[in-house]
Amino acid sequence: MTGTDLQTKGMLCDPGDHFTGIYEVERKYAVADLEVIRCQLEARGAAPFTLGNTEQDIFYDLADSRLAKNNQQHVLRVMRPSGRVLWISKGPGPDKCISMDLADADQANAMILSLGFEEVERLEKKRDIYFLDKFHLTLDELPGLGRFVELAIMTNDADKLAQYEQEIGELADSFNLSSDALQNQSYRAMKQALKA
Numbered sequence: 001m002t003g004t005d006l007q008t009k010g011m012l013c014d015p016g017d018h019f020t021g022i023y024e025v026e027r028k029y030a031v032a033d034l035e036v037i038r039c040q041l042e043a044r045g046a047a048p049f050t051l052g053n054t055e056q057d058i059f060y061d062l063a064d065s066r067l068a069k070n071n072q073q074h075v076l077r078v079m080r081p082s083g084r085v086l087w088i089s090k091g092p093g094p095d096k097c098i099s100m101d102l103a104d105a106d107q108a109n110a111m112i113l114s115l116g117f118e119e120v121e122r123l124e125k126k127r128d129i130y131f132l133d134k135f136h137l138t139l140d141e142l143p144g145l146g147r148f149v150e151l152a153i154m155t156n157d158a159d160k161l162a163q164y165e166q167e168i169g170e171l172a173d174s175f176n177l178s179s180d181a182l183q184n185q186s187y188r189a190m191k192q193a194l195k196a
């Protein structure tokens with residue numbers, strides 16, 4: 001991608017292979033202050049990828065809820081102000097994740113609905129993304145849920161999942177993220193728990 005193409009999509013640097021792979025190893029931690037983490041990232045020379053975006057995730061399923069029953073999610077992610085649109089398929093299982101860029105959110109939504117999917121939920125968050133070596137870290141703020149840091153890496157190699165899980169744990173320790181703050185639920189599950 002050229003610099004102009006990156007800027008058009010709201011990217012501050014080339015993502016390289018950061019989002020390449022069908023598996024994503026990720027840990028999410030609740031934090032009181034995102035600026036503490038941001039300062040640590042900047043001190044370590046982390047590269048900002050996107051800053052100041054609001055992401056709206058639109059979740060879909062079929063009428064028989066077969067995706068939910070199979071531990072899968074199909075999500076259309078719309079980022080503003082960058083205008084970037086992603087189609088994301090997660091699952092089955094916690095580590096499987098495939099995504100692709102799309103050109104137009106309205107057309108993508110119309111196509112998904114035309115295939116028989118139904119919108120089941122929407123979730124909005126403010127998100128900044130940084131790259132630190134081979135990892136990507138997101139600083140998230142969600143209304144009603146709080147502030148979170150996600151540490152993640154993607155790969156096509158299932159044999160590396162255990163190794164990356166250990167490395168992400170070590171990275172979390174280096175940011176003083178405690179195991180007590182580790183969140184095992186998705187944002188969507190957290191939101192649903194609040195409604196219950």
